[in-house]
Amino acid sequence: MIETQELSKHFGSVAAVTDLSFAVRPGHVTGFLGPNGAGKTTTMRLILGLDTPTSGRALIGGRPYRAIVRPLRQVGALLDASAVHPGRTAFVHLWSIARSNGIGRARVAEMLQLTGLEAVADRRLKGFSLGMKQRLGIATALLGDPAVLVFDEPVNGLDTEGIRWLRQLFKTLAAEGRTILVSSHLMSEMALTADHLVIIGRGRLIADTAVDKLIDASAHRDVLVRSPRAADLRALLAEHGARVADEPDGALAVTGSTAPAIGDLAAAHGIAVHELTPRHASLEAAYMELTSDSTDFRTAKETPA
Amino acid sequence: MNVVASEWIKLRGVRSTYWTLLIAAGTAIGLSIVLAYAFATPPSKAGQTPPDPLLAGFASLEYAVLAVGVLGALTFTSEYSTGLIRTTFAAVPRRGVVLAAKAAVVAAVTLVIGELAAWVSFFADQTILNGHHLGVALSQPGVPGAVLADGLLLCVCALLGLGLGALIRHTAGAVAAVAGVLYLPALLQALPAPWNDRFGRFTLITAAEQVTRHQPSLTQFAPAISLVVLLAWPAAAVAGAALVITRRDA
Numbered sequence: 001m002i003e004t005q006e007l008s009k010h011f012g013s014v015a016a017v018t019d020l021s022f023a024v025r026p027g028h029v030t031g032f033l034g035p036n037g038a039g040k041t042t043t044m045r046l047i048l049g050l051d052t053p054t055s056g057r058a059l060i061g062g063r064p065y066r067a068i069v070r071p072l073r074q075v076g077a078l079l080d081a082s083a084v085h086p087g088r089t090a091f092v093h094l095w096s097i098a099r100s101n102g103i104g105r106a107r108v109a110e111m112l113q114l115t116g117l118e119a120v121a122d123r124r125l126k127g128f129s130l131g132m133k134q135r136l137g138i139a140t141a142l143l144g145d146p147a148v149l150v151f152d153e154p155v156n157g158l159d160t161e162g163i164r165w166l167r168q169l170f171k172t173l174a175a176e177g178r179t180i181l182v183s184s185h186l187m188s189e190m191a192l193t194a195d196h197l198v199i200i201g202r203g204r205l206i207a208d209t210a211v212d213k214l215i216d217a218s219a220h221r222d223v224l225v226r227s228p229r230a231a232d233l234r235a236l237l238a239e240h241g242a243r244v245a246d247e248p249d250g251a252l253a254v255t256g257s258t259a260p261a262i263g264d265l266a267a268a269h270g271i272a273v274h275e276l277t278p279r280h281a282s283l284e285a286a287y288m289e290l291t292s293d294s295t296d297f298r299t300a301k302e303t304p305a
Numbered sequence: 306m307n308v309v310a311s312e313w314i315k316l317r318g319v320r321s322t323y324w325t326l327l328i329a330a331g332t333a334i335g336l337s338i339v340l341a342y343a344f345a346t347p348p349s350k351a352g353q354t355p356p357d358p359l360l361a362g363f364a365s366l367e368y369a370v371l372a373v374g375v376l377g378a379l380t381f382t383s384e385y386s387t388g389l390i391r392t393t394f395a396a397v398p399r400r401g402v403v404l405a406a407k408a409a410v411v412a413a414v415t416l417v418i419g420e421l422a423a424w425v426s427f428f429a430d431q432t433i434l435n436g437h438h439l440g441v442a443l444s445q446p447g448v449p450g451a452v453l454a455d456g457l458l459l460c461v462c463a464l465l466g467l468g469l470g471a472l473i474r475h476t477a478g479a480v481a482a483v484a485g486v487l488y489l490p491a492l493l494q495a496l497p498a499p500w501n502d503r504f505g506r507f508t509l510i511t512a513a514e515q516v517t518r519h520q521p522s523l524t525q526f527a528p529a530i531s532l533v534v535l536l537a538w539p540a541a542a543v544a545g546a547a548l549v550i551t552r553r554d555a
Contacts, residue, residue: 048395051554066398077395083388085319092318100311100396140392 001026001179002047002148006056009042009203016042017203019056024181024198026147029174031194031211032183035291039203040183041079044152047181048077060148072101076141077150081133081157086126090117090136093125098143111139130157138166148179155189167193187287201291214286223259225252226275233271240265251275308397308406316380316410325376326418329369329459333422334429336365341430345437358434358441359448362426362455363517367487367510369422370462373415374483377466378476380407381546385474394555404471404547411463419459427452441519454516454532461509461539462487468542471550486538506531509538 002024009017017039024030034040045051047058049065057064060075068074084093094108112118115135120128128136134157141149155163170193174180181198184190190197190211197214199207207214222245227233230252234244242257254262259278266273316322340361384390397403427443434440441448465486470479489508494501505511506525515521515531526534 045391045555048391049398050391050394052552065395068398071398072396075395079391079395080388083392085315085383085387085389087319087321088315089318092314096311096314096318097392097396099314100308100393102307 001061002150002181003059003062004043004047004056005059007043007046007053007058008055009039009046009051010054015203017046017053017200020200020203020205021056022198022205022208024179025196026179027174027177028196029170029180029182029194030196030198031190032181032198032200033187033190033287034183034185034200034206036185038185038200038291040185040200041152042203043200044077044079044150044181044183047150048075048079070101070144072097072103072144072146074144074146075148075150076144076146077152078134078137078141078154079150079152081130081137081154084125084128084133084136087124089122089124090128091121093136094139094143097140101144103143107143107145111142114142115139131159131162134158135162138169146178149173149181151180151182153183153185155184163189187284191283199287199290201293206290211283215280215283222253222255222279223257223262224275224277224279225254225262225273226250227252227266227271227273229271232269233266233273236265236269236271237262253279308402309409311396312380312403312406312410316414319383321379321383322376322414325372325379326414329372329376329415330418330422332372333365333369333419333459334426336368337361337426338429338433340364341433345433345439355439357518357520358431358439359427359451359455359517359519361430361434362423362452363458363514365426366423366455366458366513366517370458370487371480371484373419373459373463374466374487375476375480376415377411377463377468378470378473378479378483380411380467381470382474382476382479386476391555400550401547404543404550408464408467408543411467412460415463416457416460420453420456422459423452423456426455445519447519451517451519454513454535457535458513458517461513461535464539465509465542468539468544468546471546472542507534509535 004020004022007017007020008015020043032040042051046053047060047065060068065071065075090112091108094111095105098108112121115138117132117135117139120132125133134154138154141151154166158166170180170182182193194211196210197207224247225233230250234252237244237254237257243255245253247253259276263273263276344356344361384393393403394400431440443449462483466479466483469482473479473482486509490505490511493505493508496504502524511525512531512534515525516528516535521528525531
């Protein structure tokens with residue numbers, strides 16, 4: 001269980017995190033989402049006791065991180081996979097970290113095997129690709145067999161096979177009852193990995209919700225209609241109280257009505273319908289909708305989708 | 306002890322450790338032999354006093370210390386520059402313990418290498434000087450202490466580098482700061498007398514020279530006080546680091 005209570009962190013006049021309160025529960029993969037610069041990494045550093053909050057607090061299992069003895073056995077973290085000494089070998093890197101928490105060599109070898117790095121265990125890290133470093137970072141996080149895991153953008157640099165492996169690993173770890181917080185700026189990735197979402201923008205909480213509830217709550221639901229007599233159908237639908245928008249390819253996007261009602265209406269007036277598709281907002285769209293006001297760096301002109 | 310073991314694994318696991326120690330020991334021994342030969346030539350003018358018989362051993366260390374200063378600084382700056390320090394502090398949130406463990410490991414290694422270099426230099430130098438009847442025997446008063454102090458100098462400068470490395474966090478800046486402390490006597494020498502000596506005796510190198518001479522200078526602090534001055538430099542750097550790293554965001 002990870003808990004933040006009115007957590008705030010200011011760097012000079014810049015508020016990186018403001019009054020952030022949320023809880024990450026065991027047994028789930030919780031996605032920690034936000035645009036670049038939203039404060040995800042800062043929040044994770046506060047959780048791990050690396051930075052001191054300006055106000056509020058972050059607790060793990062009810063205690064501040066810095067109060068935990070041998071913390072690697074309680075909390076595993078991957079913040080920056082590139083944060084390694086290039087001159088050390090993978091084994092020595094892991095072994096030095098393990099040793100500080102009284103974790104043995106056998107566990108180090110086990111983690112190298114789990115992450116598929118045993119063949120390169122004695123190679124210096126300067127030759128490692130970002131994907132290999134991510135695997136090493138995951139091995140580091142798992143060293144102490146912790147109940148709580150925190151990963152900052154762990155899929156960066158992983159290949160497709162690696163991403164799939166990681167998703168499966170997260171699900172397995174969550175099924176074992178662990179608490180897992182995974183940050184990402186990509187909703188598409190979180191849609192496949194997480195079952196709960198904490199979304200922040202400009203350091204503030206935007207949503208703390210289950211993935212499926214987020215889709216339901218989105219305003220973006222419509223019916224895509226294609227007809228050779230689109231103009232007639234549009235007028236007819238407008239008469240019956242539906243709102244109609246034009247898609248770039250000439251199709252109609254209808255809100256305020258349902259697919260059966262639109263089909264019946266068209267049939268009653270002898271208008272042929274070539275396509276009738278109810279559309280749910282994608283998680284991506286729901287996310288865009290939520291964070292559109294809180295993006296720090298937005299392109300000046302939005303290009304049409 | 307876990308944290309000390311961890312830092313020992315880290316120190317052994319990088320090549321820079323071996324290079325800096327090799328350069329330090331090689332410079333200390335090699336240069337002292339060269340200097341001993343230079344000092345062994347008879348005085349050109351009658352009445353000129355020969356150099357202190359232990360000077361060759363100390364003077365070579367003046368150059369060797371920069372290498373261990375780099376070694377000390379790197380124990381922190383290599384972690385700050387890569388970001389590894391966050392992994393270290395996440396594994397051991399009591400940062401004072403990390404500092405103490407790093408200091409213990411670096412101190413132990415540089416003390417062993419330092420004493421080794423000092424004693425090898427001493428015996429080599431005295432063999433050369435004795436050929437011209439200019440050497441001293443180990444049995445003479447003050448000599449064993451002076452050679453032990455020579456051996457301590459690498460450790461002192463390594464800890465100075467470690468403290469400054471933790472404070473400054475950048476390798477280049479920390480090394481420049483170490484060099485600044487080491488070359489301070491040369492700068493203070495430019496002051497008008499007697500102020501050059503009054504300030505100069507507080508510098509690390511001048512204090513070190515005083516405790517490693519066979520005949521201590523009468524214009525400087527007594528050797529016992531000079532030893533305190535010598536140890537105060539790394540102590541101040543490490544204490545400053547202890548204050549700052551526990552308060553600063555990692």
